[in-house]
Amino acid sequence: MSAIHLEHLAKRFGGFTALKAMDLRIEDGEFMALLGPSGCGKSTTMNMIAGMETPSEGRILFGDRDMAGVPMARRGVGFVFQNYAIFTHMTVRQNLSYGLRMTGRPKSEVERRTLDMAEFLQLTPLLDRRADRLSVNILQRVAIGRSAVMEPAIFLLDEPLSNVDAAFRAVMRTELKQLQRQFRQTMVYVTHDQLEAMTMADRIAVMDHGVLQQVGRPIDVYNDPANTFVAAFIGSPGMNLLRGRPVRTDRGLAVDLGVLGVTPPLAAPQARAAEQARGEVIYGFRPEQTTLAREGIASPVSFVERIGARSIVHLGDGPAVFKAVFENDVPAAVGDVVRVLPHADAVRLFDAQTGKAL
Amino acid sequence: MTRSPIFETFRYAAILIALAITLVPILWMASMAFKPIPEWQATGQNLTWIPKDPTLDNFRFIFGESSSNLIVALDRTAVQPIVASLLASVLGTLIAMTAGTAAAYGLSRYGSGQNLPLALLQLRLFPPMAVMIPVMIMWAFLGFMDTWWGLALIYGIVTLPFAFWLMKTFFDDMPREIEEAAMVEGCSRWRVFTRITLPMMRAPLASAALFVFILNWSDYLIALLLTTREWVTIPVYMASLSSSMTGQLYGAKAALGLIAAVPPVILGILIQRHLVRGLTFGALKQ
Numbered sequence: 001m002s003a004i005h006l007e008h009l010a011k012r013f014g015g016f017t018a019l020k021a022m023d024l025r026i027e028d029g030e031f032m033a034l035l036g037p038s039g040c041g042k043s044t045t046m047n048m049i050a051g052m053e054t055p056s057e058g059r060i061l062f063g064d065r066d067m068a069g070v071p072m073a074r075r076g077v078g079f080v081f082q083n084y085a086i087f088t089h090m091t092v093r094q095n096l097s098y099g100l101r102m103t104g105r106p107k108s109e110v111e112r113r114t115l116d117m118a119e120f121l122q123l124t125p126l127l128d129r130r131a132d133r134l135s136v137n138i139l140q141r142v143a144i145g146r147s148a149v150m151e152p153a154i155f156l157l158d159e160p161l162s163n164v165d166a167a168f169r170a171v172m173r174t175e176l177k178q179l180q181r182q183f184r185q186t187m188v189y190v191t192h193d194q195l196e197a198m199t200m201a202d203r204i205a206v207m208d209h210g211v212l213q214q215v216g217r218p219i220d221v222y223n224d225p226a227n228t229f230v231a232a233f234i235g236s237p238g239m240n241l242l243r244g245r246p247v248r249t250d251r252g253l254a255v256d257l258g259v260l261g262v263t264p265p266l267a268a269p270q271a272r273a274a275e276q277a278r279g280e281v282i283y284g285f286r287p288e289q290t291t292l293a294r295e296g297i298a299s300p301v302s303f304v305e306r307i308g309a310r311s312i313v314h315l316g317d318g319p320a321v322f323k324a325v326f327e328n329d330v331p332a333a334v335g336d337v338v339r340v341l342p343h344a345d346a347v348r349l350f351d352a353q354t355g356k357a358l
Numbered sequence: 359m360t361r362s363p364i365f366e367t368f369r370y371a372a373i374l375i376a377l378a379i380t381l382v383p384i385l386w387m388a389s390m391a392f393k394p395i396p397e398w399q400a401t402g403q404n405l406t407w408i409p410k411d412p413t414l415d416n417f418r419f420i421f422g423e424s425s426s427n428l429i430v431a432l433d434r435t436a437v438q439p440i441v442a443s444l445l446a447s448v449l450g451t452l453i454a455m456t457a458g459t460a461a462a463y464g465l466s467r468y469g470s471g472q473n474l475p476l477a478l479l480q481l482r483l484f485p486p487m488a489v490m491i492p493v494m495i496m497w498a499f500l501g502f503m504d505t506w507w508g509l510a511l512i513y514g515i516v517t518l519p520f521a522f523w524l525m526k527t528f529f530d531d532m533p534r535e536i537e538e539a540a541m542v543e544g545c546s547r548w549r550v551f552t553r554i555t556l557p558m559m560r561a562p563l564a565s566a567a568l569f570v571f572i573l574n575w576s577d578y579l580i581a582l583l584l585t586t587r588e589w590v591t592i593p594v595y596m597a598s599l600s601s602s603m604t605g606q607l608y609g610a611k612a613a614l615g616l617i618a619a620v621p622p623v624i625l626g627i628l629i630q631r632h633l634v635r636g637l638t639f640g641a642l643k644q
């Protein structure tokens with residue numbers, strides 16, 4: 001079985017704690033993305049799963065097998081590195097077949113599997129080219145192929161697409177997903193690019209400062225972030241987070257946003273959440289889930305960012321800034337005051353002290 | 359891009375001057391090697407640049423054939439010094455490269471702290487003479503004086519720091535991920551080193567080995583102190599090419615110098631491809 005179970009996993013480098021007591025269960029055949037900014041502990045976690053680092057605390061189980069003391073060569077994992085780690089003194093064919101030859105498979109099998117993998121990754125015409133003369137896009141394809149050809153039950157990818165160009169990244173996202181569908185490996189994919197995580201992963205584990213923040217399906221993490229970090233990190237732009245105080249109005253519970261005024265009343269679930277709040281709350285809503293409406297939050301436009309398909313309108317000044325995404329024909333120019341209304345059911349409230357979702 | 363004629367003129371002038379400074383002494387030596395005695399002994403007014411009457415007399419002379427014009431007899435020919443130089447330099451280079459590469463790899467991958475790498479340089483911290491006299495005493499005690507292996511051993515020791523530091527820089531630059539990738543796929547540490555690391559290091563290895571070989575090949579001081587008669591090397595032997603009657607035997611020295619230039623040139627040509635690759639090492643983008 002190739003489920004991966006991390007139990008209370010921690011890693012310290014001298015006085016620096018890279019990972020704090022992480023518990024995570026990755027199911028057999030699941031595509032799990034470890035997502036977070038640089039230095040959040042995602043690569044450390046990955047290196048411990050692969051066996052390149054020894055955990056300071058906790059256990060790693062593949063199925064029921066404790067991996068403590070099992071050298072990386074015998075863990076049966078495939079690993080793709082950010083910088084490809086291609087053997088440049090060999091041809092593409094030699095690179096692809098390396099692992100198979102190392103484990104002493106019969107010649108015919110090595111040949112067949114190498115050719116199949118080359119075909120799958122469209123590397124067939126390049127098989128006899130030396131690896132040091134290839135473009136970075138091709139190199140990463142070779143690196144993926146070299147690991148995939150071993151058909152590992154567990155496939156670990158450490159930011160494999162961060163060095164390749166944008167167009168190729170889009171192609172590879174699809175190909176990696178197909179690869180996983182075909183071979184049904186358990187995939188762990190480390191990335192700081194939320195687009196990669198959102199598009200490919202079955203579930204996302206969001207990390208920050210060595211702490212696991214939230215695990216869930218991409219859409220759930222997007223819709224219901226567990227805390228303000230996840231809310232701001234996921235989404236492009238991230239969720240708007242405004243400080244406020246729950247107040248009772250004649251139409252029900254609303255949030256007083258200070259200089260921005262009082263929000264429209266909260267919908268029933270959000271109102272119930274606001275009831276639990278003691279003191280200040282963080283009023284969150286997605287820039288995409290807004291409309292222009294007369295009863296909305298009034299705010300001056302400071303900047304209009306045209307990203308092609310949509311326009312991101314930057315609003316407010318000082319501490320009360322937020323963004324809203326509209327169609328390109330939005331009647332908002334710098335200096336105008338517009339009234340933006342978050343969709344009632346898209347509003348999320350967080351505890352102002354802990355940052356946790358209410 | 360078009361450059362102005364003035365710029366081009368200066369460019370070529372600069373190149374010519376640089377070439378002249380480096381090449382003229384070498385060409386002078388090459389010319390001298392083929393001159394008969396009257397020409398290389400000439401002073402002042404009848405200086406010749408190109409031998410008027412080219413001869414191989416100088417070469418015959420150092421290999422022991424008596425020359426019609428030179429009434430000097432050598433007590434030893436150049437054969438054994440050439441053999442001594444080759445044996446000591448090649449073996450010394452092998453020792454330095456083997457030990458240096460192994461140490462560099464170990465310290466690059468597992469080393470911590472800076473003291474050990476720096477300690478390797480301690481032999482270089484003193485004036486060579488100050489170090490060589492104690493070495494001479496040790497070598498005498500061990501019975502290594504005037505032997506080619508004794509010389510090879512000290513060459514290996516003296517050039518080890520160069521081999522080590524060059525190789526360590528290259529190993530430090532090589533991404534560890536390449537080795538980790540091979541290990542994930544079932545390679546042992548040793549196998550990774552011999553099958554992945556060393557082959558990828560071919561270019562740096564070749565450049566470092568050439569550098570170390572040239573250091574050994576051109577040594578004069580160590581050989582002067584540690585050899586006396588039997589296993590003197592080319593530079594030491596060359597210094598002895600003089601006689602009381604004729605003074606310095608410039609023609610013979612030039613001929614020997616020309617011969618001494620051959621091995622480094624051949625090695626350089628053989629590994630030229632690697633030298634270029636050694637400079638552009640790092641085909642992997644970080």
